[in-house]
Amino acid sequence: MSLLSVENLRVTFPTDHGPADVVRGLSFTLGRERLGIVGESGSGKSMTGRAIMGLVPAPGKVTADQLMFNGKDLRGLSEDERRDLRGTAMSMVLQDPKFSLNPVIRIGEQIEEAMAVHGTLGRRERRERALEALTAVRIKDPERVARLFPHEVSGGMGQRVMIAMMVVLEPALMIADEPTSALDVSVRGQVLDILADLVSRRGMGLILISHDLNMVARWCDRILVMYRGEIVEEIASGALMDAQHPYTRGLVASLPTIDETRDRLPVLDRGKL
Amino acid sequence: MIHVKDLSVSFSDVRVLHDVSFDVATGESFALVGESGSGKSTILKALAGQLPAFTGTLRIGEDNDTDRPFSARDRARQVQMVFQDPYGSLHPRRTIDDTLNEPLLIHGLPDRDSKVIAMLDAVGLPRRFRFRLPHQLSGGQRQRVAIARALMLNPPVLLLDEPTSALDVSVQAEILNLLKSLREEKNLTFLLVTHDLPVVSFLCDRLAILHAGRIVETANTEALRSGQLSSSYGQELFQRSVYG
Ligand SMILES: Nc1ncnc2c1ncn2[C@@H]1O[C@H](COP(=O)(O)OP(=O)(O)OP(=O)(O)O)[C@@H](O)[C@H]1O
Ligand SMILES: Nc1ncnc2c1ncn2[C@@H]1O[C@H](COP(=O)(O)OP(=O)(O)OP(=O)(O)O)[C@@H](O)[C@H]1O
Ligand SMILES: [Mg+2]
Ligand SMILES: [Mg+2]
Numbered sequence: 214m215s216l217l218s219v220e221n222l223r224v225t226f227p228t229d230h231g232p233a234d235v236v237r238g239l240s241f242t243l244g245r246e247r248l249g250i251v252g253e254s255g256s257g258k259s260m261t262g263r264a265i266m267g268l269v270p271a272p273g274k275v276t277a278d279q280l281m282f283n284g285k286d287l288r289g290l291s292e293d294e295r296r297d298l299r300g301t302a303m304s305m306v307l308q309d310p311k312f313s314l315n316p317v318i319r320i321g322e323q324i325e326e327a328m329a330v331h332g333t334l335g336r337r338e339r340r341e342r343a344l345e346a347l348t349a350v351r352i353k354d355p356e357r358v359a360r361l362f363p364h365e366v367s368g369g370m371g372q373r374v375m376i377a378m379m380v381v382l383e384p385a386l387m388i389a390d391e392p393t394s395a396l397d398v399s400v401r402g403q404v405l406d407i408l409a410d411l412v413s414r415r416g417m418g419l420i421l422i423s424h425d426l427n428m429v430a431r432w433c434d435r436i437l438v439m440y441r442g443e444i445v446e447e448i449a450s451g452a453l454m455d456a457q458h459p460y461t462r463g464l465v466a467s468l469p470t471i472d473e474t475r476d477r478l479p480v481l482d483r484g485k486l
Numbered sequence: 487m488i489h490v491k492d493l494s495v496s497f498s499d500v501r502v503l504h505d506v507s508f509d510v511a512t513g514e515s516f517a518l519v520g521e522s523g524s525g526k527s528t529i530l531k532a533l534a535g536q537l538p539a540f541t542g543t544l545r546i547g548e549d550n551d552t553d554r555p556f557s558a559r560d561r562a563r564q565v566q567m568v569f570q571d572p573y574g575s576l577h578p579r580r581t582i583d584d585t586l587n588e589p590l591l592i593h594g595l596p597d598r599d600s601k602v603i604a605m606l607d608a609v610g611l612p613r614r615f616r617f618r619l620p621h622q623l624s625g626g627q628r629q630r631v632a633i634a635r636a637l638m639l640n641p642p643v644l645l646l647d648e649p650t651s652a653l654d655v656s657v658q659a660e661i662l663n664l665l666k667s668l669r670e671e672k673n674l675t676f677l678l679v680t681h682d683l684p685v686v687s688f689l690c691d692r693l694a695i696l697h698a699g700r701i702v703e704t705a706n707t708e709a710l711r712s713g714q715l716s717s718s719y720g721q722e723l724f725q726r727s728v729y730g
Contacts, residue, residue: 254626254654308625309573368570369522394651396522397681398726424654431730467659469684471728472711478659
């Protein structure tokens with residue numbers, strides 16, 4: 214049985230021009246694997262993650278023919294049941310990490326609070342675990358950083374704090390929305406290793422939303438490509454260069470390379486897609 | 487156009503930048519790359535006049551000294567910054583239209599309507615988004631609003647902190663091409679922070695590599711393209727970037 218199964222997922226917002234579907238009939242399943250989602254800016258990647266988590270902001274509306282997680286139908290759950298699931302079984306790193314942290318609570322305390330849902334740990338133990346989690350995501354001076362407020366950490370440190378908070382929960386389903394966009398390639402590799410370990414050793418499922426095509430192509434088991442609210446193509450790991458859909462091919466073409474000498478980068482002719 | 491000499495910054499007794507020095511000539515595009523938490527954004531904030539305390543000398547624009555700062559108004563015409571965190575830098579209750587109009591209003595510039603529309607087109611934002619609020623946009627759409635705002639006043643110096651990290655690579659290509667054209671047409675000066683070395687190869691002439699609050703190497707982009715960086719940290723970044 215798959216961990217997550219999604220059928221005909223739709224997310225709709227009212228706008229001045231009538232209701233707009235920002236996710237349009239998405240279907241996929243997730244096993245105990247690393248699934249990448251790439252796609253156009255504004256194509257509905259974050260809304261898809263939020264819909265699975267029950268975090269689509271009002272006045273957005275979510276519908277689906279099926280939304281099953283671990284044998285449980287997510288559609289009929291109350292707000293409280295949803296919140297309980299988010300604390301324990303599923304967790305998401307949002308795209309704007311600092312925005313999702315509480316601005317007036319110190320970093321260390323926020324990680325400890327995230328752990329409190331598991332209940333059993335004493336205060337001292339939670340503190341130790343929080344410092345360990347910060348060390349695991351390659352924060353060099355965890356004692357200092359634990360005492361900082363969110364606006365006092367760098368962009369990449371904020372992302373790593375969010376990953377630490379997700380990882381301490383060891384949820385069955387992790388959704389990470391651009392979790393490494395502010396990390397240097399060296400720290401990024403180490404953070405991805407932690408997530409890979411959770412997937413292979415603990416059998417978790419991971420959805421990784423990212424614009425970093427090369428990273429996703431190397432690191433994920435398979436990739437969904439989204440364009441205008443729909444999945445236009447699924448690609449097997451390592452097969453990015455064989456992509457068929459014109460949007461995906463356009464993406465690959467517009468990637469700069471490290472020995473780049475072109476005067477202009479090719480861009481998509483959106484009118485032709 | 488940008489002069490940084492022996493810049494040091496501490497936060498409550500913890501030193502995060504140690505004697506950082508570099509110069510960027512008029513019309514040059516210079517990259518800061520390096521470790522997460524090494525102090526890149528702090529350098530940009532110091533240059534943008536947003537750090538209350540530092541030591542060292544900073545000059546930006548036409549022979550101005552940050553010890554003897556411009557008025558906020560004059561500074562805005564000399565230098566604009568795109569912040570790493572576009573959500574935090576956009577006012578939550580101002581529409582995109584308000585945000586893009588504001589700098590024009592403050593400086594009493596004409597043709598505001600057409601300028602706003604032209605800028606939306608330039609950064610690839612549909613015109614129908616004009617009256618939306620930041621939370622009604624996706625991450626990459628917000629990032630484009632922040633870039634558009636910085637470009638409204640045509641400042642000669644742009645400080646760009648990860649300007650394309652939330653954009654898919656096709657939109658990134660459009661923005662990078664736009665920045666390159668603007669630089670060629672108007673001889674703009676860029677100081678760009680990025681983790682993406684290929685972006686440096688495309689847009690920049692030189693780069694400085696930071697590690698733990700220090701510049702460990704300053705190089706021409708040619709050295710990056712050909713894998714000839716001399717510091718061991720620079721080599722590590724190159725290897726990781728190419729081979730994962
Ligand atoms: N409150 C809202 N009202 C109307 N439209 C909205 C609202 N919030 C988001 N949208 C639209 O929904 C679409 C999908 O947004 P989403 O955040 O899922 O995009 P994304 O694929 O994550 O993009 P990015 O890569 O830029 O983060 C976007 O076009 C956005 O403008
Ligand atoms: N207001 C502050 N109070 C305390 N420490 C701060 C403050 N602002 C920044 N720092 C610290 O300064 C260091 C450098 O931060 P900075 O944001 O400049 O890093 P960065 O190189 O931009 O990293 P990233 O690539 O992750 O964005 C970090 O250790 C950060 O915690
Ligand atoms: Mg998004
Ligand atoms: Mg930064």
